[in-house]
Amino acid sequence: xxxxxxxxxxxxxxxxxxxxxxxxxxxxxxxxxxxxxxxxxxxxxxxxxxxxxxxxxxxxxxxxxxxxxxxxxxxxxxxxxxxxxxxxxxxxxxxxxxxxxxxxxxxxxxxxxxxxxxxxxxxxxxxxxxxxxxxxxxxxxxxxxxxxxxxxxxxxxxxxxxxxxxxxxxxxxxxxxxxxxxxxxxxxxxxxxxxxxxxxxxxxxxxxxxxxxxxxxxxxxxxxxxxxxxxxxxxxxxxxxxxxxxxxxxxxxxxxxxxxxxxxxxxxxxxxxxxxxx
Numbered sequence: 001x002x003x004x005x006x007x008x009x010x011x012x013x014x015x016x017x018x019x020x021x022x023x024x025x026x027x028x029x030x031x032x033x034x035x036x037x038x039x040x041x042x043x044x045x046x047x048x049x050x051x052x053x054x055x056x057x058x059x060x061x062x063x064x065x066x067x068x069x070x071x072x073x074x075x076x077x078x079x080x081x082x083x084x085x086x087x088x089x090x091x092x093x094x095x096x097x098x099x100x101x102x103x104x105x106x107x108x109x110x111x112x113x114x115x116x117x118x119x120x121x122x123x124x125x126x127x128x129x130x131x132x133x134x135x136x137x138x139x140x141x142x143x144x145x146x147x148x149x150x151x152x153x154x155x156x157x158x159x160x161x162x163x164x165x166x167x168x169x170x171x172x173x174x175x176x177x178x179x180x181x182x183x184x185x186x187x188x189x190x191x192x193x194x195x196x197x198x199x200x201x202x203x204x205x206x207x208x209x210x211x212x213x214x215x216x217x218x219x220x221x222x223x224x225x226x227x228x229x230x231x232x233x234x235x236x237x238x239x240x241x242x243x244x245x246x247x248x249x250x251x252x253x254x255x256x257x258x259x260x261x262x263x264x265x266x267x268x269x270x271x272x273x274x275x276x277x278x
Contacts, residue, residue, distance in 0.1 A: 001086050005094035009137040010101075013068055017102050020060050021109055024053045027111045054110035068166045070185070074173045074270075088271040092170075092264070096162055101103050103158045124167040156256055163263040168192055170267045196259060200252045205230045207251025 031046035072081050072093060081091065172185030180187065208228045229249035 001084075002090055002094060005084075005086065005090060006097060009068075009094050009098040012063065012072075013098060013102060016062055017064055017106075020057050020064075021106070023048070024109060024113055025056050027053050028117055029255050031117050047117060050113060054113055056108045058103075058110055061102055062161065062165075065081075065095075065102060065162065066169070069095050069099070070169050070173075074169065089268040092268055092271055096159070096166065096264070098247060099162050100155075100158050103162065104155070107154065107158070119189055153253075156260070160256060160260050163260050163267070164192060164196070166190070167263040167267045170270050174270065199255060199259065203251035203255040204249040205251075207249065207254060208249055209254065210249050211246040 016200065027046065027050045031050050034043040034046050071077055071093075073088075122188070168189035169185045172180075172188035174184075177184035177187075206228055208226055208231075210225050210227050210229060212225045225247060227247055228251065229247065232247045
């Protein structure tokens with residue numbers, strides 16, 4: 001039954017989301033044509049439009065995914081959705097899976113589109129190249145590790161965004177908050193945002209694990225150290241010097257999986273026990 005939920009969710013969201021991607025592809029093709037024809041101002045204008053659309057595409061995709069979650073579970077459509085012979089939490093996992101796929105697709109398409117339009121522009125290509133990017137980031141001998149970390153953080157970021165949105169909608173739609181309407185989820189979201197920012201900040205400053213950055217010639221070096229940013233700042237204040245060690249606290253990245261798991265577990269339990277439609 002879970003597979004059928006996923007299949008239905010893909011069908012429902014595929015009615016709109018792919019058309020957003022087509023707009024990005026269309027603008028990219030227009031830009032490539034203007035570059036090929038050397039149209040000057042039109043090429044510059046189309047480049048700006050492509051970049052704007054790449055950002056807008058991701059934002060619109062997230063909005064549509066979140067709205068779909070709210071509409072199918074807590075609007076009039078929810079009366080039909082909750083009659084299906086599955087536990088309410090399975091709706092959460094199916095929507096999380098489908099939403100993550102669309103979200104990742106939007107981001108990868110945006111990155112790919114930007115790479116294509118830059119590579120097609122002779123002036124931009126002279127300024128931005130992969131070799132220069134690698135040199136700028138100082139990852140000449142750590143490219144594989146770097147891109148694995150980037151991909152992992154991308155996936156975690158996608159799941160985190162959806163988990164936070166689904167948590168706010170679910171908790172903000174309980175019966176006690178019905179009188180607030182859509183204001184319930186909005187209120188919960190802001191409270192959730194503030195709380196998570198505090199947790200992330202505390203984790204970054206207090207958890208004793210950091211990333212020490214240095215330089216070896218033209219290449220940057222990275223090393224994990226058993227120190228937190230609070231101790232670094234205290235040491236800098238005592239010695240009246242700047243943070244010469246270049247340590248960045250990465251405790252936040254350790255907390256992220258825990259926070260995401262907690263949000264999803266709470267959302268799942270509220271869906272199973274406290275689902276209430278207006």
